[in-house]
Each structure stands twice: as C-alpha cells, then as structure tokens.
Amino acid sequence: MTSMAYATDQTDRILDIETYTTPKGIEVWHVADHSLPIVTMNFAFRGAGAVRDPEGKIGLGQLLSNTLDEGAGTRDANAYQEALQDHAIELYFNNSRDHFAGKIKTLKRHSDLAFELLYDALHTPLFEDEALNRMRHANIMRIKSSVSKPNWITSRLMNDVYFGDHPYARNSGGTVSSLQKISRDDLQNFVKTYFTRDRLVVGVAGDLSSDEMMTMVDRVFGDLPMKSEDTSDIDRVQAPANNVKIAYRFDSPQSVVQMIWPSSITKEDQDYYAYRVMNYMLGGGGFSSFLMEEIREKKGLTYGIYSNPVFMKYDDYLVVESATSPENIAPMIEAIQTVLTDMKTQLVDGGMLVDAKNYLMGALPLRFSTTQSLSGTALRMQLDGRHQGALDEWNSNIKQVTAEDVQRVANKFFKTLDAKATVIAGAIPDDLEFEIVDTVPGVE
Numbered sequence: 001m002t003s004m005a006y007a008t009d010q011t012d013r014i015l016d017i018e019t020y021t022t023p024k025g026i027e028v029w030h031v032a033d034h035s036l037p038i039v040t041m042n043f044a045f046r047g048a049g050a051v052r053d054p055e056g057k058i059g060l061g062q063l064l065s066n067t068l069d070e071g072a073g074t075r076d077a078n079a080y081q082e083a084l085q086d087h088a089i090e091l092y093f094n095n096s097r098d099h100f101a102g103k104i105k106t107l108k109r110h111s112d113l114a115f116e117l118l119y120d121a122l123h124t125p126l127f128e129d130e131a132l133n134r135m136r137h138a139n140i141m142r143i144k145s146s147v148s149k150p151n152w153i154t155s156r157l158m159n160d161v162y163f164g165d166h167p168y169a170r171n172s173g174g175t176v177s178s179l180q181k182i183s184r185d186d187l188q189n190f191v192k193t194y195f196t197r198d199r200l201v202v203g204v205a206g207d208l209s210s211d212e213m214m215t216m217v218d219r220v221f222g223d224l225p226m227k228s229e230d231t232s233d234i235d236r237v238q239a240p241a242n243n244v245k246i247a248y249r250f251d252s253p254q255s256v257v258q259m260i261w262p263s264s265i266t267k268e269d270q271d272y273y274a275y276r277v278m279n280y281m282l283g284g285g286g287f288s289s290f291l292m293e294e295i296r297e298k299k300g301l302t303y304g305i306y307s308n309p310v311f312m313k314y315d316d317y318l319v320v321e322s323a324t325s326p327e328n329i330a331p332m333i334e335a336i337q338t339v340l341t342d343m344k345t346q347l348v349d350g351g352m353l354v355d356a357k358n359y360l361m362g363a364l365p366l367r368f369s370t371t372q373s374l375s376g377t378a379l380r381m382q383l384d385g386r387h388q389g390a391l392d393e394w395n396s397n398i399k400q401v402t403a404e405d406v407q408r409v410a411n412k413f414f415k416t417l418d419a420k421a422t423v424i425a426g427a428i429p430d431d432l433e434f435e436i437v438d439t440v441p442g443v444e
Helices: 060-067 077-086 110-124 128-146 150-163 176-181 183-195 210-221 274-283 289-300 326-345 352-361 371-382 390-399 401-411
Strands: 002-005 018-021 027-032 036-045 088-094 100-107 200-206 245-249 256-260 304-311 315-326 423-427 435-439
Touching: 018 210, 027 036, 027 210, 036 110, 036 210, 036 371, 036 435, 060 088, 060 128, 060 183, 077 110, 088 110, 100 110, 100 371, 100 435, 110 210, 128 176, 128 183, 150 245, 150 256, 150 315, 150 423, 183 423, 200 210, 256 326, 274 304, 274 326, 274 352, 274 371, 274 390, 274 401, 289 304, 289 315, 289 326, 315 326, 326 401, 326 423, 352 390, 371 390
Parallel strands: 027 200, 245 423, 245 435
Antiparallel strands: 002 018, 018 027, 036 100, 036 200, 088 100, 256 315, 256 423, 304 315
C-alpha cells in the first residue's frame, strides 16, 4: 500500500486528493469526506468508448451501457433493479466517445450490497434477450425522435463534416440498422476485451477510510483481466483542408448555427489558462460575454449565443453555437467575426478582465459540494493526465493572465475569421452560400 498527497499548504488546497495503490496494485485517487454517510465511486476504462465500436455495429457501447444493470450474477433484470431501488443505490454507466465509464453512489451502510451489484455487472452481466431487445428498441426510438430536433441534427452534421473518416464522425448512440445487428455475444466480447486493469481509472469520495476504500476497490476490480486484447491506437483528427459550410433545410421558425475552430491548446499547454479566460470573455460567461453583449443585447439577433472549449483524446476545438431566425443568419455570422476581430486587434478592458478572472477563481470551489463532484473530478483529472495538485494551481495561473495573453491566444486561435466548419439546421434563406444536404448522417 502506498499513498501520496500533493505537497502544498493544506489550507490552500481545492481538493484534498490522496493517491493510493491497493494491495492488488490498482491506483486510486481518493477524497475523504465524512460529513455524510455517503460513498461515491467514478471509474472508467480508458480508450474503451464509442471509438471502439466495430464497423457495422455502431452503438455497441451505448447499448452496453444500457444493459449492464439489466440483470447480473444471480439476479435477473427485475431483481437487480429492485435491489438498487430498495436500497437507494445509484448505478449508472456511460459511453462517451473516448471512454466507457460508470458511477455508483450509496449510503455507507449499503456499500457491501452496492459493490456486490457493481461486481456482478462488470464480471457476470446476463444480457438477457428481453432486456437487450427492450433497450435496443428504446435507442432506436430515441434516434427516430431526434431527427426533428434542430440541435441534434446540427451536431450530427457537424460530426460528419468536421471529423470526416475518423471514428468521432459516427453516431456514438448507434443507427437504426446498426443497433439491430448487435448481439449478446458482441456485448460479452466487448466486456472481455476492454474491461481490463490496464485501462482502469478510479476516483472515490465519501465516508470511507483509506483501508476500507482499498478493500472495496480490490473487491470490485481485482479480478478483472490484467491486459486488454486490443492494444491498437487511433490517429488524431485531421480537420478539413478547406473551410466547410453545410446546411440542412427543414420547416422551423429558427435555425441552429454551429461553428468550430480547431485548437492546438491542450490542458497541459502554457496558454491553457489564458485560453479559459479568453473563452469566458468571448462566449462562456453568459450575459457578461462579448458575443452575448454584441449579438443579443446590441443587435437583437439571437436570444443566446455561447462558446465552449472541447477537449478530447484525439482532438481539441472551440465551438460557437446559437439559434436565430433565417434572415438573421448572415448578419449574426458577420457579427461573430466582428467580435473575433476586436479580440485579435484590441486589448480587452481591464475591469472586464478582472471580473472574468474573479469569476473563474471563485466558481471553482463551488463545484465540489457533493461526493459525486469530488469523485468525478478525481476521475476526470486522471483521464486528462493531470497531477492531483493541478486544481491547487488554478487560481494563481488564472490570476496571472493578462490582457496581452488574451489577445495572443485569440490570434493563435482565430487565424482566420471563418470557422473551419459551419453547419446550419432549420430554415435556410435561398441566398445563403451554403451547400444544402438532404439527409442527416448517422440515422438509418
């Protein structure tokens, strides 16, 4: 057993994360919280997300996340769900593009049962025909209902045109035809291949001592296979060579507009903190952002417009998204470019910069009010390759960001005002110079 705490003044710590290696050799990040008798564990199998769905069986990971808790061990689906509900145990599985993850939350007095249920789900899931068919049908209905939602359509089109032939372009939730091809054997083979110790990442928070925590972790994960049978890697995304403008027309009072600029700034980059400040001022700060001030308040072109940095294993980018009436699409895009030009050519106002930094520094500790936020953050930091004291450096690094830093990052990001990819879904003016497509990829 080994433990390592980040060497800093304990009074300055955002999260008191300790790192342990269990007797069976599993590394765990642990945040003790004895304020309530609650235990939460977040875990993931690194690199086992939707990018690993086999060709022709897209959505396998999604269907797996739906069926792992539909019967396992000696309990059928009804008995398994009753055990969870009768003891207020929360168990969820999630299949993201990059990782397959899970979360379990329980009262401490029910922890033995909770982790028995989790063990069974990971080691002996039943995948009974009734549960598999029920969840398959639910996913197909979800897809069919989504084709009337402009935000969903916009994201589907953007994935297709921006990611190209990369696995990120696929509909991670599956298609109508691919979901119908997924069998019980497919799910079992995926579990065998990817639920392995070398891919495992664990974060735990709550009312457990370090010894209790390590015993629990070894009990749940200690019997998993050591090595994954799939050691292949996936190439990084290659953004389109030329700027892409795609639109999908259907009856709607408004049109959703999504724009992407590729990023070279990772969470370990020296400009990461300036990037976060820049994004907050651009469109991440709600009504205090430049985009909202210029495009909603001054010009009245939209009710809301936002920017968001996205960090993934094989790509990083910044997305700007809004909705507007069709006649306002062109003026809104022009107004966005005006805001970007100002950020590139002018230093941001000193008072606004101070307000942005104060918000980013003050908001961070407020995120950690539950065991879920504590354990989830401990997991996320590991998946991002960050050390356990990284949050403790947040305030000092944000505080050091200058107006010149914000301008430099804006120029680094928006080398051209045109987005690498712009996608619109909804009502489209006839004079808008976009390629019109008549199908939504990743549905059938």
